[in-house]
Amino acid sequence: MRLTAKLLLPLLMAAFICGCSGTDSGTLTLAIGGAPDEIAYWERLISRFELDNDIEVNILRQPTDTDQRRQGLLIALKSGQADPDVFLMDVAWLAQFAASNWLEALDSMLESGSVSEAAFFERILNRADRYRNQLVAFPVYVDGGVLYYRTDLLAAHGFKSPPETWAELVETSRAIQEKERKNNPYFYGYLWQGAQYEGLVCNFLEVAASGGGGIIEKENRILVASPENIRAAKLMKDFIHKYEISPPSTYTEMKEEETRLFFQRGQALFERNWPYAWLLHQQEESAVKGVVGIATLPHFEGGRSVSTLGGWHIGLSRFSDRKDDARTLIKFILSYETQKALALNLGWTPGRRDVYRDSLVLASLPHLADLAEAFENALPRPNFPYYTQISEILQRHLNAILSGESEAERALGAAEREINEMAGRYRDTP
Amino acid sequence: MRRSAGRDTRAAVLFLGPLFLFLGLFILLPVVGTIATSLYRDISFVDREFILFDNYLRLLGDDSFWRSVRFTLFFIVCSVPLELAIGLGLALFLNQPMPGRWFFRAAILIPWAIPAAISARAWQLIYNFHYGLANYLIVVSGLSESPVNWLGSSLGAFIALVAADAWKTAPFVAIIFLAGLQAIPDELHEQGRIDRASFFQRFRNITFPLLRPVLVVALLFRTIDGLRVFDLIYVLTGGGPAGSTNSLSLLGYRYFLAGDFGHGAAVSVALFVISLVLSIAYARMARFGGISY
Numbered sequence: 001m002r003l004t005a006k007l008l009l010p011l012l013m014a015a016f017i018c019g020c021s022g023t024d025s026g027t028l029t030l031a032i033g034g035a036p037d038e039i040a041y042w043e044r045l046i047s048r049f050e051l052d053n054d055i056e057v058n059i060l061r062q063p064t065d066t067d068q069r070r071q072g073l074l075i076a077l078k079s080g081q082a083d084p085d086v087f088l089m090d091v092a093w094l095a096q097f098a099a100s101n102w103l104e105a106l107d108s109m110l111e112s113g114s115v116s117e118a119a120f121f122e123r124i125l126n127r128a129d130r131y132r133n134q135l136v137a138f139p140v141y142v143d144g145g146v147l148y149y150r151t152d153l154l155a156a157h158g159f160k161s162p163p164e165t166w167a168e169l170v171e172t173s174r175a176i177q178e179k180e181r182k183n184n185p186y187f188y189g190y191l192w193q194g195a196q197y198e199g200l201v202c203n204f205l206e207v208a209a210s211g212g213g214g215i216i217e218k219e220n221r222i223l224v225a226s227p228e229n230i231r232a233a234k235l236m237k238d239f240i241h242k243y244e245i246s247p248p249s250t251y252t253e254m255k256e257e258e259t260r261l262f263f264q265r266g267q268a269l270f271e272r273n274w275p276y277a278w279l280l281h282q283q284e285e286s287a288v289k290g291v292v293g294i295a296t297l298p299h300f301e302g303g304r305s306v307s308t309l310g311g312w313h314i315g316l317s318r319f320s321d322r323k324d325d326a327r328t329l330i331k332f333i334l335s336y337e338t339q340k341a342l343a344l345n346l347g348w349t350p351g352r353r354d355v356y357r358d359s360l361v362l363a364s365l366p367h368l369a370d371l372a373e374a375f376e377n378a379l380p381r382p383n384f385p386y387y388t389q390i391s392e393i394l395q396r397h398l399n400a401i402l403s404g405e406s407e408a409e410r411a412l413g414a415a416e417r418e419i420n421e422m423a424g425r426y427r428d429t430p
Numbered sequence: 431m432r433r434s435a436g437r438d439t440r441a442a443v444l445f446l447g448p449l450f451l452f453l454g455l456f457i458l459l460p461v462v463g464t465i466a467t468s469l470y471r472d473i474s475f476v477d478r479e480f481i482l483f484d485n486y487l488r489l490l491g492d493d494s495f496w497r498s499v500r501f502t503l504f505f506i507v508c509s510v511p512l513e514l515a516i517g518l519g520l521a522l523f524l525n526q527p528m529p530g531r532w533f534f535r536a537a538i539l540i541p542w543a544i545p546a547a548i549s550a551r552a553w554q555l556i557y558n559f560h561y562g563l564a565n566y567l568i569v570v571s572g573l574s575e576s577p578v579n580w581l582g583s584s585l586g587a588f589i590a591l592v593a594a595d596a597w598k599t600a601p602f603v604a605i606i607f608l609a610g611l612q613a614i615p616d617e618l619h620e621q622g623r624i625d626r627a628s629f630f631q632r633f634r635n636i637t638f639p640l641l642r643p644v645l646v647v648a649l650l651f652r653t654i655d656g657l658r659v660f661d662l663i664y665v666l667t668g669g670g671p672a673g674s675t676n677s678l679s680l681l682g683y684r685y686f687l688a689g690d691f692g693h694g695a696a697v698s699v700a701l702f703v704i705s706l707v708l709s710i711a712y713a714r715m716a717r718f719g720g721i722s723y
Contacts, residue, residue, distance in 0.1 A: 070687060078474060078691070096689050099475035186560055196670030249559035252581040252671060262560075385475040388688035396494075400672035403582055425488065426476060426690075 028055060028322045028329060031087035033062030033069040038346055045341065049332050055325045060084050066198075077102040077317065085320035086329055088140060088312040091128050092198060092381050092391070097315065098131035099385030104316040104323060105134040106330070114331045119352045121375055128309060128380040136315060138334055139351030141342070143310030144378040145206050145297055146371065148263065148271040148281065152291040153180070162270075162295040166207070166235060169270060169298045173245040176269050184267070189245030191259045192272040194236070196399040199255055201391045202308040203272060204398055205379060208232035211300030215382045215390070222382075222390070222423055224416040225409070231300075233401050233408040241404060251402035264288055272297060274310060278367050279347040294367045296374050309378035311351070343368070349375075386426045393418045461702070467695035474689035485696035494673065495697070498681045499704075501588075505677065506656035509592045509599075513652055514645070516596060517603025522633075524604065525611045535608075542601040550665035553594040557581055557666075584674035587667050591675060595662055599655070603648045610644030611637070646716040650709060657705050678704075 032042045039061055046057050060083070062069045073087055077100070089097060097103055109115045117125065120139065129137045149162045157176050163169040173189025180187040193199035208214055213228030239246040247254075247262075254262075256273060260280060263271040266287035271277070281292045296305040314333060316326050332338060339350040343361050349371055355361055356372040381387060397415040400406045406414075468486070471479045489495045524535050541549065556563045557580040565577035580586045614637060622632040660679040663669065669676035669684075676684075678701045685694030 067687060074474075074687070074689070096475060100689060102474075196668055196672065247559065248579045248582060252579060252587075253554070253558065386688065388684075389690075392684060392688070396670075396673035399670055403671050405584075405672055426473060 027058040028085050028325045029058045029060055029083040030329065031060040031062055031069075031073065031084040033064060033088065035064055041342075041345055045338065049329065053328055053332070055328060057329065058083075066090055073097075077319070080319045082317075082319050082321040085317055085322050085326045087315060087317070089137060089315055091139075091143075091309055091311050091313055092387060094128060094137055094313060094315075095131060095383050095387055096385045098134070098136040102318055103131075103136040104318045104320065105136060106138065106316060106327075107135045109327060109331065110135065114327070115334050119336070119354050121351075121353050121378070123376065124309060124351075124378060124380070127383070129313060131383070137313035138330065139311060140314045140333060140339075141312040141348045142351050142375050142378070143274045143276075143349065144307030144371070144374045145202060145272055145310075146275060146307065146374055147295045147297045148273060148277065149293045149295060150269050150288065150291055151293045153269055154293075162293060163298050165301055166210075166298045167301065170239070170243050170245060173269055174243060177245060180269075186247075186267055188247050188262075188268045189243075190239055190270045190272075191246060191254065191262055191268045192236075192239075192250065193256060193259055194240070194246070194250035194254050194399070194402050195252060195258075196395045197255060198391055198395070200398055200402075201381070201394050202310065204229075204232060204236065204394070205308050205381065206272075206297055206306050207236060209303075209306040209379050210297065211303040214379075217382075217384075220427075222384075222416070222419050224394070224419060225412040230408045230412055233398060233412060236398075237401050237404070237408065240402060251399055275349045275367070275371055276347065278365075294370050296370075305374075305377070307374045307378045309375075309380045311349075313351075384423070386423060389422050389426075390419050393422065464695045464698050464702075467691055468699045470692045472690075472692035472695070474691070481692075485692050486700075488693070489696050489700065494676065495681065495700075497673065498676050498678045498697075499700075501675060502657060502659070502678045502701075503704075505588075505591065505595075505659065506653050508588075509595045510649065510652045510656055512592065512596045513600045513603050514648060516600035517648065518607050518641075520600060520604035521607030521611055522637075524608055538601045538604060540601075541598045542605075544598070546598065546661040547665050549598050550594065550662045553590070553597075554581075554666055557590050581667055582671055584671060587671060587675050591663060591666060594666060595656070595659065598662075599652060603652065606644055606648045606651075607641065610641045614640045643716060646712055650712045653708055653712070654705050657701060657708070 030046065032039055034042075039059070043059055046059060049055070050057055060072075062072055069088075070090065070093055073084070073089070076084060077097070110117050115138065121142065124139055124142065125135070129135055129139065147162060153176055154160075154162065154172075157179065159172055159176075163172050169190060177187055177189040192203050194203065205214065208229045211228050211231060213226055213232055215229075216223050240248060240250050249258075256277070259271055259273055260277045262268055263273075263277075264281055264286045278292075278294060280286065282289055297307060299305045314330055316323065316330060320326050334352065336352065336355065339352045339355045340358055340361055342348040343350050343355060344364060347365065349368065350356065350361075353372070356368050362369060382390065384390060393415050397406070397411040397418075401408050401411045469480060469482055471477075471481045471484065520538060524531065524538065544552075555561075557565075559565065559577055559579055559582075562580075564580060568574045569577060578586065580590050618636050618640075619632055622636055627635070658679050659677050660683070663675055663677050663680055664683075667675045669680050678697060682694045682697035682701070685691075685697060
């Protein structure tokens with residue numbers, strides 16, 4: 001008998017613990033991811049909210065890695081869990097989450113006037129946060145690709161301003177690279193993200209759209225292999241292999257951080273990156289502190305500059321059991337004060353358009369004035385619920401083009417076939 | 431007599447019960463659940479529907495699935511024998527009496543003790559095009575004039591992955607072999623020495639045959655582990671370049687992230703079936719070896 005008790009006790013305890021943890025409906029749960037100091041700041045912000053509103057908020061800490069944050073939310077939402085109630089989503093998953101019917105419509109927040117539509121970037125709200133005429137999210141942190149350049153090197157070699165077109169970028173890069181390499185053999189003209197991951201698609205969409213290309217759906221067919229897109233993919237390959245202004249490691253290891261660190265060591269003239277790199281380039285230990293400029297990305301002759309829209313958007317779970325409190329929390333996070341505080345303390349580029357005109361914010365983050373312009377024209381990624389699969393296929397074929405393993409026409413043609421085959425499978429709802 | 435048999439049964443139930451409960455709850459249930467999911471069109475943004483084997487049929491016609499199968503099988507075919515060879519060499523070395531043997535035995539375990547994601551990051555630095563150790567060594571030693579873009583070609587990335595995996599897991603194999611070596615009675619070797627058998631002859635006729643059961647264990651462990659390789663690839667190549675190192679588990683994970691649970695589950699079940707077939711093959715191999723330990 002004693003033996004039975006000894007064996008069963010741990011099991012009973014395990015069952016007890018499992019049984020207790022699942023049903024915690026008392027508090028509002030907010031899932032926030034990021035670097036440790038970012039989460040620490042959010043905790044301070046939220047504790048102020050708790051005091052002011054008498055609503056208890058439980059913060060669910062998520063990692064920095066985008067895939068892992070998505071995985072964490074996916075499991076909870078797929079199983080219809082009440083927690084987390086409120087969470088941040090990468091703009092690239094919005095369509096999937098909305099189409100899965102996991103997001104509560106937030107139109108009522110605009111109608112009730114608790115959030116003002118005019119405060120936001122109109123294009124972003126309409127093209128990224130609206131899914132089938134329902135508002136499913138609000139931007140908290142807006143991102144878009146920008147061009148960083150070395151002001152000192154441009155001046156030293158007699159260039160007045162950063163390049164407007166891709167041809168100018170190539171020309172400037174080659175001229176300066178040739179001279180700089182005499183002292184610095186690993187100096188490169190242009191750094192961007194070419195590794196096989198989502199960032200590669202963002203880079204490609206920018207180059208493609210800057211010459212009239214893009215991914216569009218026409219009569220139930222998704223078009224990828226357009227002449228404009230082929231031209232863009234070829235140009236990206238040429239940056240590496242023909243003009244040799246981008247390092248060969250571009251298509252193997254260049255993601256945001258690799259690019260930023262390379263540029264920050266003073267090893268490059270131009271860099272395509274997201275706005276977060278700005279503050280880090282200005283750090284004490286950065287070799288390029290004080291000699292970095294920021295500009296909109298170049299475009300093809302006759303085209304216009306385009307930034308891929310990135311960033312984090314806030315949404316409310318349809319399974320939430322505290323929807324009213326959740327809306328109060330969302331309202332707080334979207335308020336002018338909170339958005340301003342996030343910009344000043346974490347350098348987050350605000351989701352609200354009006355914060356970009358704040359004199360205090362502009363005094364400490366002068367580059368926001370330039371960014372606002374880039375964000376006005378930011379290009380959301382194609383709005384399909386199965387965008388992830390489209391991106392997977394594109395990443396593979398684009399990466400093959402960059403590595404020289406296949407020709408642009410053939411690879412994009414193959415990508416288009418694969419994408420439409422895949423999309424057929426996700427469309428045939430009975 | 432009867433009484434004690436009843437008590438034995440009861441004790442057996444008590445001892446085995448928790449184990450079966452554990453296995454059922456944490457192994458059998460998820461496996462059955464995954465198989466069930468794989469029979470549905472279970473996509474987060476499309477209506478759920480029972481489709482029987484449709485996911486599998488699509489899988490059979492999917493190039494990227496076959497690419498992943500080829501890669502995964504080729505990966506174990508190359509990495510497992512390499513790991514066994516290195517592991518055996520290490521074990522033979524560590525089994526020799528020598529000063530400081532305890533130190534080597536402990537030190538050899540370090541790669542095995544490091545989490546795969548961290549060692550993958552370390553290897554990523556080694557293979558780095560601009561400041562990696564690998565390029566430094568081949569340029570300094572004169573093997574190549576210019577640095578090599580290791581992770582930039584399918585072959586290079588494949589070799590890089592095999593090397594990183596072998597580095598990490600050969601110590602594990604070595605420990606298994608070492609245990610096997612120590613179970614071989616010294617008298618046999620002594621006898622061999624009296625008969626003037628050379629080191630190589632003794633290895634072929636004494637050590638190796640007696641190590642065979644251990645070899646099968648190591649082979650089985652490494653094969654199953656190699657089949658489900660994930661963390662090393664996730665960190666080191668992310669499946670690139672151009673999707674050439676997309677292992678089966680990585681493929682399944684991508685479907686899961688995209689919200690296509692049915693298809694992802696089908697990939698997992700395919701992986702499960704491959705593991706099962708190989709395990710059974712090994713088990714038979716061990717039995718037909720005719721060595722009873």
